Amino acid sequence: MSPTAQFLEKRRFIIRLGKALHKFGTPAYRLEAHLESVANLLQLHGNFIISPTALTFVLSEGDEQQEYTHLARVNPGEIDLGALARTDELVDELASGQRTLAEAIERLDDIVTKPAPYGRLLTFIAFGCCSGAFAMLMNTSWQDIFWSTLLGFIVCIYVFWAERSKRVTDMLEPISAITSALLASAITLIDPGINVPLVILSSIIAFIPGLALTLGLSELASRNLISGTARIMDAIMVLFKLYFGALLGVTLGQIFWGNITYVAPEMIPQWATWLAVTILSVCLIILFKVRVKDALWGLVAGYVAYGASLWGAHYLGAALGAFAGAFILGIYGNIFSRVMNLPSSIVKLLGLVVLVPGSKVYMGLNTLVTGQSIIQTTDLGSQTFLIFMSLVAGLIFSNVALPSRKTL
Known part of the structure; x- marks a missing residue:
């Protein structure tokens, strides 16, 4: 293979690797460091600028006059820890000589297109149970936990729908919050002992961007200012959409069904928080693949x-x-x-x-x-x-x- 063809193949692998790892939700500072490591492994000089919505690759074989620049507009990635592990193993296999570059590119394509490992049913169950586990962590009542789980299942239906409809994707967070708030308000007609705001929060907890805020702050701490700022602002906007939807849903619920007198229920025992951690961890294993x-x-x-x-x-x-x-x-x-x-x-x-x-x-x-x-x-x-x-x-x-x- 000619030197030019080798450079093209190395370049193709690094670009596909960067796009794949970004799709799997890798933070910018970790992704940039990893791509630099892989570029050194392939005896290339590389500079990378990563943000939640854009990727920039600058690659060369040592001659700065022959630099290749690749820019890509991408959507923010979703966490896929199984694919992340497989991709890391792939790079190790390439480094040890177990795979050629051509084989590594083919394997990387297989990883990207591999279907979710747990299937729709387990994902559906995990989504709802995640809401119930969060309510349990809040030391609330068994009624709140039950209704939070049920509403979490309903929110998951919107998530599945959003995978097929661009319009639902654009309004996923607020429509989920509105639906949860309306239903929670209606539930008070038959069970006035629920904490409506907590049930709403629990049902949409999968959308609450706490992890995104933490990762954004971590990126700022590592001086990755563009990506960190973008991630934090995106998380804040998601939070605003969720809260607006919940507020609108509660207001409509009060119009439709009026105010219900709250009856304080009995709280769950303290030991249940460890059960909540167990359920939440199992659910996250499924949701994060x-x-x-x-x-x-x-x-x-x-x-x-x-x-x-x-x-x-x-x-x-x-x-x-x-x-x-x-x-x-x-x-x-x-x-x-x-x-x-x-x-x-x-x-x-x-x-x-x-x-x-x-x-x-x-x-x-x-x-x-x-x-x-x-x-x-x-x-x-x-x-x-x-x-x-x-x-x-x-x-x-x-x-x-x-x-x-x-x-x-």
Whole structure:
């Protein structure tokens, strides 16, 4: 093969790799570092600028006069941890000589087009149970948990519909929130003992951009300013769409069915929170498409993150307890990376979802607009800000204490 043909093949692989990893939800700072590592492996000079909606590749073989630039407009990626693991293994196989570049490109195409591993039924069940598990974490009543799960199933139908309709995709978040709010208001006619705002929040919890806000702050902390700012602004707009839909749905519900007198129900026991963590972790394994052989590590990540945060909260307070949770989770993720030779983000992202306070941002927005609290708490705004900062700091400190061997 001529040098020009070799360069074209290397270039084609790196560009396809970057697009694939972006599609799988890889943060910009990790993706840029990984692409630079792969470019060095292929003996190319590469510069990369990654953002949630655009990719820029600048590649050369050492002669800056022969640079090749590729720009692509892309949609924000969705987390697919199974595909991320397979792609990382593919790069390792290429580095060890087990695959040629042509075989690697063909395998990468197979990974991108591979169907979801768990199927529609399991995804549907996981979506609804995720809503119920969140309500359970909020130490609410069994009624709230039941209705949150049921509404979560209904929201999942919209998600499936959005996969087939561009119009539904454009209004997915607000229409889901409106429907949940209307139905929650109607439920009070037969069960006045539910906490309507909490049930609404639980039913749409899969859309609450807590993880996106955390990743955006992590990108800003790594000086990836364009991607971090874009990700945070996108997350804020999603939050606004969700809250507007919920507010409109509740208002329409009051017009249709009037105000219902709230009857305080009996709260669930404290031990149920650990059951909630278990259910939530299993649901996230399905929704994030984690491979079966990595699932146990992901399940333990939820326990590690939640248990460490409770321990930290006991000594440092609730906000700084998140630092302990993120730090221990980061150490655990890096141990996983060393043992399994896979990206640490496979388990870190699963544990982070248990810790991120995206729901508290929504609660703070509700308190600001209506003056009413979804759950009784003090200093919600400052506490939420501290938790976000603690999560980012915990992950940074964990990478210093025990560096990961993988760039992803």
